[in-house]
Amino acid sequence: MTAAIIDGKAFAGEIRERVANQVARLKEMDIVPGLAVVLVGDDPASEIYVRNKNRQTEEAGMASFEHRLGEDTEEQELVELVRRLNADPQVHGILVQLPLPDHIDENLVINAIDPAKDVDGFHVINAGRLATGQSAMVPCTPLGCLLMLRDRLGDLSGREAVVIGRSNIVGKPMAQLLLRENCTVTVCHSRTRDIADVVRRGEIVVAAVGRRDFVPADWIRRGATVIDVGINRIDAPEKGEGKTRLVGDVQFDAVKDVADAITPVPGGVGPMTIACLLANTVTACCLSHGLPAPQDLTV
Numbered sequence: 001m002t003a004a005i006i007d008g009k010a011f012a013g014e015i016r017e018r019v020a021n022q023v024a025r026l027k028e029m030d031i032v033p034g035l036a037v038v039l040v041g042d043d044p045a046s047e048i049y050v051r052n053k054n055r056q057t058e059e060a061g062m063a064s065f066e067h068r069l070g071e072d073t074e075e076q077e078l079v080e081l082v083r084r085l086n087a088d089p090q091v092h093g094i095l096v097q098l099p100l101p102d103h104i105d106e107n108l109v110i111n112a113i114d115p116a117k118d119v120d121g122f123h124v125i126n127a128g129r130l131a132t133g134q135s136a137m138v139p140c141t142p143l144g145c146l147l148m149l150r151d152r153l154g155d156l157s158g159r160e161a162v163v164i165g166r167s168n169i170v171g172k173p174m175a176q177l178l179l180r181e182n183c184t185v186t187v188c189h190s191r192t193r194d195i196a197d198v199v200r201r202g203e204i205v206v207a208a209v210g211r212r213d214f215v216p217a218d219w220i221r222r223g224a225t226v227i228d229v230g231i232n233r234i235d236a237p238e239k240g241e242g243k244t245r246l247v248g249d250v251q252f253d254a255v256k257d258v259a260d261a262i263t264p265v266p267g268g269v270g271p272m273t274i275a276c277l278l279a280n281t282v283t284a285c286c287l288s289h290g291l292p293a294p295q296d297l298t299v
């Protein structure tokens with residue numbers, strides 16, 4: 001068997017087109033959705049995401065506001081910026097890039113965001129809404145993963161899903177979404193015993209660990225659908241001295257002989273994450289104006 005490669009880049013392009021159509025509709029009402037991205041410190045990996053986000057936001061016809069603060073910014077200063085963005089009617093979505101420097105309490109900052117503008121879906125109110133089956137801002141990466149799974153598999157009811165990783169930003173919300181889709185969900189983490197046997201149960205496997213080559217082929221059930229969330233930067237001397245490239249958490253070349261379908265890195269989950277961020281911003285904008293959430297941008 002050789003697995004189908006799920007083209008997240010192309011799918012993300014389709015979502016951005018839907019976003020652009022919704023933005024054009026809003027423009028007729030003189031509404032321009034706005035996304036504010038806050039970056040603290042100068043992490044080179046974050047730089048790339050932030051640049052991509054800004055460009056794609058503007059390409060979709062939306063307004064993008066970028067706020068860069070120094071590495072030594074005080075927590076209170078950041079919270080005050082968040083409060084100003086909460087009060088700014090041109091801003092419908094706020095994203096504070098994580099991780100934050102160690103002297104800043106991430107939960108405190110995230111929970112300072114107006115839940116209606118929390119397009120990352122990280123606020124405790126949105127996490128609680130998702131967990132209790134109420135309508136919520138859904139975190140972009142799990143949302144992108146779910147859209148690809150539904151596109152590939154249709155109805156997910158009754159499927160065995162295994163999520164590797166339990167972070168608040170990927171693993172846990174992914175598990176919540178799959179549960180909402182009526183999957184039987186197992187979540188693995190660093191204390192999981194016999195992880196190979198657990199992962200082998202999965203008809204759906206979502207890997208969000210942050211370690212290259214973490215998932216070998218013999219953990220994967222024949223015919224499974226594998227979503228690789230990991231983003232790991234490795235040296236690529238073949239590209240020239242000092243060059244790097246991105247790889248996921250899954251041993252892609254080996255797993256593609258066992259799986260039915262797999263997402264590549266790059267070109268899989270990453271582009272979907274950004275597309276879903278734009279989609280969430282349009283949704284937040286519509287709701288803030290008393291308009292219904294666009295059906296083609298939500299799950």
Ligand SMILES: NC(=O)C1=CN([C@@H]2O[C@H](COP(=O)(O)OP(=O)(O)OC[C@H]3O[C@@H](n4cnc5c(N)ncnc54)[C@H](OP(=O)(O)O)[C@@H]3O)[C@@H](O)[C@H]2O)C=CC1
Binds near residue numbers: 167
């Ligand atoms: N493509 C995209 O859009 C995005 C990609 N990412 C990428 O996804 C990956 C995960 O991100 P994130 O969730 O934030 O990472 P975290 O580091 O917050 O979480 C990693 C999880 O993996 C688990 N883990 C670590 N080692 C093992 C092990 N040996 N066996 C089993 N489980 C293990 C941890 O378990 P424990 O809880 O026990 O410590 C933890 O739950 C990263 O590579 C990140 O860059 C993240 C966000 C978006």
Ligand SMILES: Nc1nc(=O)c2c([nH]1)NC[C@@H]1CN(c3ccc(C(=O)N[C@@H](CCC(=O)O)C(=O)O)cc3)C=[N+]21
Binds near residue numbers: 096097120141267271
């Ligand atoms: N508040 C917050 N929200 C996030 O959603 C968030 C965050 N903080 N911190 C960092 C992680 C990581 N993340 C990625 C988004 C897009 C790509 C992406 O577009 N990746 C491309 C490649 C990009 C490249 O070439 O560098 C791809 O996989 O094809 C990757 C990773 C969002 N995150």
Ligand SMILES: [Mg+2]
Binds near residue numbers: 102106
């Ligand atoms: Mg921190």
